[in-house]
Amino acid sequence: xxxxxxxxxxxxxxxxxxxxxxxxxxxxxxCGDNDTNQPVSLTISQSDERATYIDSSASYKGTxxxxxFKFSGGAATYNESGTFTLTSATTATKTSSWQSKSDAKxxxxxxxxxxxx
Numbered sequence: 001x002x003x004x005x006x007x008x009x010x011x012x013x014x015x016x017x018x019x020x021x022x023x024x025x026x027x028x029x030x031c032g033d034n035d036t037n038q039p040v041s042l043t044i045s046q047s048d049e050r051a052t053y054i055d056s057s058a059s060y061k062g063t064x065x066x067x068x069f070k071f072s073g074g075a076a077t078y079n080e081s082g083t084f085t086l087t088s089a090t091t092a093t094k095t096s097s098w099q100s101k102s103d104a105k106x107x108x109x110x111x112x113x114x115x116x117x
Contacts, residue, residue: 019117021043022039029107029108030107041055093111
């Protein structure tokens with residue numbers, strides 16, 4: 001029996017997450033300083049249960065199940081994955097963890113508080 005993680009079954013209709021979201025993020029990092037209440041803006045594009053998002057420096061893709069968008073991706077210097085969760089039609093939270101590509105000891109966990117523009 002082969003187990004595939006990417007195609008987890010979802011019995012919920014994917015909620016619409018498309019649009020530009022902005023707010024703040026805070027990260028607890030294992031190397032360097034922590035980030036606190038830094039500005040963030042991201043753009044989500046969605047087609048049914050498939051979605052992608054880009055921010056100023058990175059891109060991600062994943063799947064939407066109900067009000068959750070599970071994503072992975074990153075930028076040239078780090079990998080990141082997590083969950084974007086709609087808390088209402090115009091508000092959301094995003095939790096993620098990241099890891100440096102050049103130093104495996106460096107990474108962190110981040111939480112975003114977002115509103116749809």
